[in-house]
Amino acid sequence: MHKIERIAIAGVPNCGKTTLFNSLTGARQKVGNWPGVTVEKIEGTFPLQESRVELVDLPGTYNLSPDTEDQKVAERVIRDGEYDLIINVVDATNLSRNLYLTMDLKERTNQIIVLLNMVDVAENEGIEIDIDRLSKDLGLPVIPVVAVDKSSVKKAVVAIEQRVADLPAHDSHVSTKEVMDTVKKYAHIDAICGRVAREKKDRSENLTTRIDNVVMNRFAAIxxxxxxxxxxxxxxxxxxxxxxxxxxxxxxxxxxxxxxxxxxxxxxxxxxxxxxxxxxxxxxxxxxxxxxxxxxxxxxxxxxxxxxxxxxxxxxxxxxxxxxxxxxxxxxxxxxxxxxxxxxxxxxxxxxxxxxxxxxxxxxxxxxxxxxxxxxxxxxxxxxxxxxxxxxxxxxxxxxxxxxxxxxxxxxxxxxxxxxHFVMDLPLYHAPRVxxxxxxxxxxxxxxxxxxxxxxxxxxxxxxxxxxxxxxxxxxxxxxxxxxxxxxxxxxxxxxxxxxxxxxxxxxxxxxxxxxxxxxxxxxxxxxxxxxxxxxxxxxxxxxxxxxxxxxxxxxxxxxxxxxxxxxxxxxxxxxxxxxxxxxxxxxxxxxxxxxxxxxxxxxxxxxxxxxxxxxxxxxxxxxxxxxxxxxxxxxxxxxxxxxxxxxxxxxxxxxxxxxxxxxxxxxxxxxxxxxxxxxxxxxxxxxxxxxxxxxxxxxxxxxxxxxxxxx
Amino acid sequence: MSANIVLANMQAGITYQVTGFNTTSEDYATKLYKMGFVEGTPVELSSVKIADPIVVQIRGSRIALRKKEARQVLVRECNNA
Incomplete structure (x- = not known):
């Protein structure tokens, strides 16, 4: 088992990285961040394996070939190997968009643990995820978590400690044979999603769409x-x-x-x-x-x-x-x-x-x-x-x-x-976390x-x-x-x-x-x-x-x-x-x-x-x-x-x-x-x-x- | 097999699938591509009533695009929808 000293948290924007980071580090943040977005990496520490490990919260990014400056920060940290372990936070309500980053990360390192976040929201929306199957398909440990819930985070930390021991030897030179192009990656993701996730309800008319109908209405928007x-x-x-x-x-x-x-x-x-x-x-x-x-x-x-x-x-x-x-x-x-x-x-x-x-x-x-x-x-x-x-x-x-x-x-x-051009991702609304x-x-x-x-x-x-x-x-x-x-x-x-x-x-x-x-x-x-x-x-x-x-x-x-x-x-x-x-x-x-x-x-x-x-x-x-x-x-x-x-x-x-x-x-x-x-x-x-x-x-x-x- | 139309001309309530790009802007195509606009991906117009930009649903996300720019993405009606 190798010693973990520095962990990077990676994930797509709005998947709950910062919430998880705050739950893990408590009040121990070193660097402040400005509103708008996490545009710089934020560092803190938390206890793991009876010692304090450094934790780096990266700006959200969809992939590792990003086109904005804030996302490049994330790419740079991962490229330079400034970590012993990457915690990849994945939003359970939207596997398809989230797993692309996981695929990209897998090409760079094998030291990844996936934290499947918002499993509670997913359940409410009628999404069932077979976690063991997901873990097997990804070839990575997957731990469910609700980042806003302290006790759930505590359980996840224990799980991380156990899984760290099972990680393969650190190998940042993953062979280029495993590098896939975008189409293959998405095909792979679609296949995984089809196997592990089951959606019960029709999600198209959810709360977010209803709010958007009012907020972005042609006449009411301004x-x-x-x-x-x-x-x-x-x-x-x-x-x-x-x-x-x-x-x-x-x-x-x-x-x-x-x-x-x-x-x-x-x-x-x-x-x-x-x-x-x-x-x-x-x-x-x-x-x-x-x-x-x-x-x-x-x-x-x-x-x-x-x-x-x-x-x-x-x-x-x-x-x-x-x-x-x-x-x-x-x-x-x-x-x-x-x-x-x-x-x-x-x-x-x-x-x-x-x-x-x-x-x-x-x-x-x-x-x-x-x-x-x-x-x-x-x-x-x-x-x-x-x-x-x-x-x-x-x-x-x-x-x-x-x-x-x-x-x-x-x-x-x-x-x-x-x-x-203008392309904008519209995140789900959620109540502000006090x-x-x-x-x-x-x-x-x-x-x-x-x-x-x-x-x-x-x-x-x-x-x-x-x-x-x-x-x-x-x-x-x-x-x-x-x-x-x-x-x-x-x-x-x-x-x-x-x-x-x-x-x-x-x-x-x-x-x-x-x-x-x-x-x-x-x-x-x-x-x-x-x-x-x-x-x-x-x-x-x-x-x-x-x-x-x-x-x-x-x-x-x-x-x-x-x-x-x-x-x-x-x-x-x-x-x-x-x-x-x-x-x-x-x-x-x-x-x-x-x-x-x-x-x-x-x-x-x-x-x-x-x-x-x-x-x-x-x-x-x-x-x-x-x-x-x-x-x-x-x-x-x-x-x-x-x-x-x-x-x-x-x-x-x-x-x-x-x-x-x-x-x-x-x-x-x-x-x-x-x-x-x-x-x-x-x-x-x-x-x-x-x-x-x-x-x-x-x-x-x-x-x-x-x-x-x-x-x- | 139905004919290709552009993303900007999608009609509400019908599921389409992405078939490709017709663009001179490499950046734009790459960006959308990485976001999951790959061949065969189902996409539909979101029910949000906003004329321009338009909002589309793809891979469980809502993405806002300018109508003019959304003419660069080609889609086709899903037969099995």
């Missing part, structure tokens, strides 16, 4: 899709904002009040207390307030995915996606983008052609992500009053429009070429907190440093906070001419500076605007006062207060259907400033420095410009540095052109700037066109000589 998006937003933002106060108060207690009290107690210098509690602590508090909205957005998308609905959205969306030369399945990563653009970029891996993938990645950042919402909320509350909801809705819509415009741009310039959905949302949230936390802390730290260092009459000095002489103020003023055409005046330099911190993460704009505006009218005396004041620390009282807000919020959300967090926006400025962690004086400054039109232009710019660094990082990983750079420049230029056009048409009325913005748009198009042409020439030069066609 309304149902919009309704499901509405519910997703309501769920994420409406329900999420119930907990905003809670996180704000608890975050304030943990990151601001307690450190402050502790630092004062040990007698730390005042400047240090202010820097840690007021700077970094307040930054952490700001991040904390986003946690619920982001979590509920991840949760909502995970539920939609687990339900099986996303695939249907792909089918419904195909009608208009084909107009920009993309398959309907490219719409799924874009929906994911409403949560966060990083997983959206990664979810593009499920598309088969490189052109489709790149186009989708270029379009995804225009779908407004969760991190941009606090920025809209802040500005709308200051200027738009009762029309805030409408304003935010218009921004989301502009994003969608810009994504489509981008599609048209790219289709005719950078990514010419044949539009690819533990799986929560676990995956939690993993995603964890990486969001880590990322956002690091960025906000760093940004606030660097900003306060630059805000402190001053430069006046050729001399450097410290302690220039809030004055017009700090390096930050100088830099802000220096770059503001660039933003002047879109309505940001020179005195409004904090808005320009915020755009720079927004490069790291868009939510950092709120923190920056808040810090810079409030520092503008705060003198040193008040800073000292503020620092001395909160010596009384009432932990119990604060926690009680935090829980009260959740109760109040829940009552509110139940009594009103709150789309896009409009409730958050419609509230008075006092409440909203508490909710998003901004001081109320910031509204006076926003109102004084912006008009309705310049604020909207600013928000349009925030929506579109340079996707945050994390997105560029993900895009670089998927497309390489060159295209990631093109994407960043494209987004920023487009943002400038659109924001300027909007501001000048509505308020600025400067013909030169209007022409300039239009020229920029034309310039972007021309630039992309040239890049595309260059790229084509390159591929032509690299490609082998074209076959000369018949000249007659």
């Amino acid at each position: 309304p149902i899709f919009l309704a499901s998006m509405f519910v997703t937003f309501w769920f994420a933002i409406g329900l999420g904002s119930v907990f905003i106060d809670f996180f704000d108060i608890i975050g304030g207690l943990l990151f601001v009040d307690i450190p402050e009290a502790l630092l004062s107690a040990v007698g730390s210098p005042e400047w240090l207390t202010v820097a840690i509690a007021g700077g970094i602590g307040a930054g952490c508090q700001t991040v904390a307030t986003f946690i619920p909205v982001v979590f509920f957005m991840f949760l909502a998308l995970a539920i939609l995915e687990d339900l099986g609905y996303m695939a249907r959205v792909g089918v419904v969306a195909d009608k208009f996606m084909r107009k920009i030369g993309l398959p309907g399945s490219a719409f799924i990563p874009m929906i994911v983008g409403f949560g966060c653009t990083v997983p959206a970029v990664m979810a593009a891996r499920t598309l088969s052609s490189k052109r489709d993938r790149f186009m989708t990645i270029f379009m995804a950042p225009f779908m407004s992500c969760g991190a941009r919402l606090p920025v809209y909320a802040l500005f709308c509350a200051a200027l738009f009053g009762a029309y805030s909801g409408l304003a935010v809705f218009l921004i989301y819509l502009s994003g969608l429009f810009m994504a489509i415009l981008t599609g048209f741009f790219l289709k005719n310039t950078l990514f010419k070429g044949t539009p690819s 533990s799986a959905v929560f676990k995956s949302s939690w993993l995603r949230l964890k990486s969001f907190i880590k990322r956002a936390g690091t960025i906000v802390v760093t940004a606030v730290f660097v900003l306060s440093l630059f805000n402190s260092i001053g430069y006046e009459n050729g001399e450097m000095s410290f302690g220039n906070e809030d004055s017009q002489s700090s390096i930050l103020a100088h830099a802000g003023k220096a770059i503001s001419p660039v933003f002047e055409p879109m309505g940001i005046t020179k005195d409004n330099w904090p808005a320009s500076v915020a755009l720079f911190t927004g490069l790291f993460a868009k939510e950092a704009i709120v923190g920056t605007v808040n810090a810079l505006y409030s520092s503008m009218d705060m003198n040193q005396a008040t800073v000292a006062e503020v620092a001395e004041e909160p010596a009384e620390l009432d932990i119990g009282g604060t926690i009680t207060e935090a829980f009260t807000t959740v109760g109040e919020g829940l009552v509110g959300v139940i009594s009103s259907v709150d789309l896009l967090g409009l409730g958050l926006i419609a509230e008075d400025q006092e409440t909203i400033s508490e909710e998003i962690g901004a001081s109320s004086s910031v509204y006076k400054h926003i109102a004084a420095n912006f008009t309705v039109f310049s604020a909207f232009a600013y928000l349009l710019f925030v929506l579109m410009y340079f996707p945050c660094l994390a997105v560029i990082g993900a895009a670089r990983k998927e497309m390489g540095g060159y295209y990631a750079a093109v994407m960043a420049i494209y987004a920023t230029l487009l943002a400038w052109a659109v924001a300027t056009f909007f501001y000048q048409v509505t308020e600025g009325h400067n013909v030169v700037y209007i022409l300039l913005s239009l020229l920029t748009l034309v310039g972007i198009y021309g630039w992309l066109y040239l890049l595309g042409k260059k790229e084509q020439e390159k591929t032509l030069a690299l490609a082998p000589l074209p076959i000369i066609k018949n000249c007659s």
